[in-house]
């Protein structure tokens with residue numbers, strides 16, 4: 743797909759990968775609709791790109807009513823949104839000693855349900871028009887329960903699994919689903935990690951890889967290559983071996 747002049751929504755565009763993607767899409771001459779809770783950060787992106795077509799909206803994706811209202815406003819303004827990139831997420835590391843179900847509620851309601859609320863708004867239009875691309879940002883950490891990140895991994899497993907089924911269901915409707923699975927990318931989300939992150943990429947490079955994948959309309963956009971291979975191996979080793987190695991070598995994700 744040529745991204746020039748396409749109307750592209752990024753949900754979770756205020757920092758990290760989403761912000762970097764917005765910048766790259768400005769360079770591609772896409773028309774952008776940017777959503778996040780931090781409206782000031784979206785305003786800054788808009789101010790820094792005075793010649794680009796950028797609409798910004800404050801939106802907390804975990805609030806279904808807000809999502810509905812924001813999409814209604816967007817739909818009034820734009821005839822069609824060619825691509826919706828669902829990127830919002832939070833990640834909390836937690837020790838079992840500090841177990842707190844509120845972190846699970848927050849993680850699942852933003853990372854998974856937030857995505858579902860957005861899909862609920864866009865899907866009827868895509869089904870009616872028989873076109874459109876839904877892009878969901880998952881993670882290479884969707885394949886196992888990494889210690890300390892269980893809620894996050896569970897949320898990303900849910901995202902990947904849900905999008906897999908959706909992709910099949912939408913085949914006959916000419917609506918595409920793209921799943922993005924990054925390895926470690928340097929963003930505010932990972933800046934707080936206290937462990938060493940192998941093959942850490944900067945968000946600029948990550949968004950370049952993502953843009954190339956979006957242009958090719960790849961079903962999966964996964965990177966960087968060594969982490970993809972590593973996660974595939976970790977994903978297929980027997981469960982008991984994984985748990986032993988994970989305990990022995992403190993594998994985290």
Ligand SMILES: NC(=O)c1ccc[n+]([C@@H]2O[C@H](COP(=O)([O-])OP(=O)(O)OC[C@H]3O[C@@H](n4cnc5c(N)ncnc54)[C@H](OP(=O)(O)O)[C@@H]3O)[C@@H](O)[C@H]2O)c1
Nearest residue numbers: 754756757758759779780802803830831881926927929931
């Ligand atoms: N960085 C990595 O290593 C890595 C690896 C694998 C996957 N990912 C995935 O990549 C995506 C982007 O992450 P990132 O690393 O760029 O993190 P980030 O810099 O923390 O960005 C997260 C984005 O999500 C938005 N967001 C969070 N809660 C939201 C809410 N309730 N409603 C609306 N927007 C919300 C944030 O905006 P506001 O706070 O302003 O709302 C922000 O724009 C996420 O899905 C993450 O899981 C990242």
